[in-house]
Amino acid sequence: MKVEMPGAPQNMPWWIDPLLLTVCNLALAFAFSALLVWFIGESPPAIAAELLRGAFGSAEAVGYTLFYATNFIFTGLAVAVAYHCGLFNIGGEGQAYIGGLGLGLAALYLDFLPFPLLLLAAMLAAALFGAGWSLVPAVLQARRGSHVVITTIMFNFIAAALMNYLLVNVLIKPGSMSPETRVFADSTHLPMVHDMAAAVGLTLSASPLNLSFFIALLCCVAVWLFLWHMPWGYEVRTVGGNPRAAVYAGISPSRCIILAMCLSGGLAGLLSLNEILGSQHRLLIEFTAGYGFVGIAVALMGRSHPAGIVLAAILFGALYQGGAELAYTFERISKDIVIVIQGLVILFTGALGFMLRPPLGAACAKIFSGGGRAVA
């Protein structure tokens, strides 16, 4: 997966690539978005101001932004862990969906447990179900060489069909018409951030932001420790960087593939912690709403590094939240336009992420050519 990118001089400061390039890509995406908005007949500055206000203008807005960001952190981390093993896991959507099933079952049937135990059980169930859903593609990749891109995306469809069946026929609340379970017992609900703040005497307006935001941040630290400070992560990155070198070093690529995919699926499964146990309080159809796919863009933009993923997740959270506000405020801006803007960001930061690299590299090489040290 990892290739030497062209056009990067060797003596550039390290931050040029992850930071400056990303900023330039974003600027390009926003410039195209502004053109689009102007073409529709709205004023780009007004839209931008409204987008910012909608995402960060109040404690409530920030709460919503971070709530969405939590989803993106989980799915972004999922994509990143697999990426470091050289795998492109695009099945985050299905793994999150099935993870939600595990979490939902725990919340429905273990609600007699005290909250800390229930939280632990729910997290374990979500992660295990998510991991289990990625296990089959992982084993197929490791043992038979079936490409995970193909198998994980097929597993998304299987997950959707399975959940449809279960929610319509098995888990549905008796007497209800909509395919969703009963509301979980109050004792299972994750504490809201505004409630937690109130407990220490701070007043924050209500938002769906809940405890899982902090769990997501802990997961970032855990992923960072795993990948860069533990021998397992070392082996995973070796397999991702050069599978032949892994064999040479006595590392089993298939074991690493299975490990990385299961961790990836487990992280995706934890999405339901935020969405289901934190906000919806019941298992419902299609609660994943594409977060699994946006996670790919988040991981790409965040350069598969936990710190970058947090920043990228907040950006996408802001686009989700601010974008929803836009559709209310401007009559010419529909929800679809907001999705187009999000798509442009994904296009320029993800798909075309390295388009600006050669010219930027050349420009920086001119600036820094005096100070850089030559590497023989």
Next chain:
Amino acid sequence: MCKTFGAVRANDDISLALAKGKIHGIVGENGAGKTTLMNVLYGCQRADAGEIYINGARRSLRSSAAAIRAGIGMVHQHFMLVDNFSVLENIMLGCERGMFLGANSPGPRQARAELQRLAAEYALHADPDALTGDLPVGAQQRVEMLKTLVRGAEILILDEPTGVLTPQEADDLFRILRVIRGQGKTVVLITHKLREIMAVSDRVTVMRDGRVVAVRETEDTSAGELSELMVGRAVVMEYSAAPPRDSGAALTVKNLRVRDRQRVVRVRDVNLSLRSGEILGVAGVAGNGQSELLEALAGMCKVDGGEIIFHRGGGEGDGGGQGEAAAGSSPSQLRAAGIAHVPEDRRATGMVAVENASHAAILGYHCEAQYRRGQTPRGIFFDWPFISAQTRRRMDEFDVRPPLPEIRAAQFSGGNQQKLILAREMVREPRVLLIGQPTRGVDIGAIEFIHRKILALRDQGSAILLVSVELEEILALADRIAVMFNGAVVGETPAAAADEKQLGRWMAGVRDES
């Protein structure tokens, strides 16, 4: 005819004049800019500045197609042939002349006639209907040359043409080059083998660090002078080594068979023995099973039959005592047992190019307790400051430049990457060191350093199995030499009694009559 051009960085303000009807040699260490220069001439890369004149007319070669039209032909180091095409089809590739390729269509008919004419004119024989992949390497190279001549090349560039040839095949090539010269065409020969330059060229250009440092008429110079010019100082390639101490068998290989993924037998019934304090050189033309032998010994691929025994503790006498069967052992088990392996292709196998030097410095040994926090096997985190400091010390010890553990492995030159890997495998003083192509793509200064390190390890009592396609290297280092051809060992001799002609015959697959 004159070409001048100047470019920056890889090629710094180079001027080169090629005379028609001459064989022009270009020598230089790896990274001296030879290949870049030729890529610019062939239109693969564009020069930042400078001009190219052919027969007095300025030409801009924006693509290889333009270079071909200008009469420049190139034979790459790695052949650009389609294995499952016939020779004729390969030669027509890119100039088919028409949509239909039946035997009687104008394109193939013309090509076949042309081929016959050229074969007669240049004594370049090739069966137009043979399947290219079935041909021996020397014949494939002739196909490459025919390809360029069919396209009307007046200037023929050959990049490291003898790397894959036996000495006899190389002599054959030089004979053909002289014929081509006789036809008034110009030949450019890029190589780092001075013996060949001395044998065949008329004039030599020496490159170093992207510059032309000297141009000499071949008859006025010597291999010694050229190698000094290439490196910038005198080079010693002969080592005075103590006779090997016989301290017992270290490795015995019995009837080893290895098949590749396509179930093709790559190593057939190889028997070898290796004693402690001895270097066994395995020579042969690339692709005759040496790579697979090395990988099988290192536990990297499945063994199809036979035995590999690494003897424990270098037992006294003639290698009896307790053996340790190793067929089927994993690379990590072998490392733990003191079997180190320097792979043939350092970039593709020995390191992860995108990770830093510290990562490379512990690869394969990353499970050792010393690298864990608290220096215990129970530690679950790496102790990166310790790893980095140790890497730094080893880089100093093995003269890796720059000695910066935090730099990505890909950013070191080939020689420095190799020294980094050698440091990793050698500091543990392994019982057996398996080492493949230790100096491939390494500059002369580093070659000398690496050779001395290998000899020093032998003198400490390690058993070393050296696989190399450089016969000179084997002759300089090995105590015994085995030659492989088509997966089998065709001959074995003590190095002292080795005769280059004999080795060359073995490399071509000719067994001794007995």
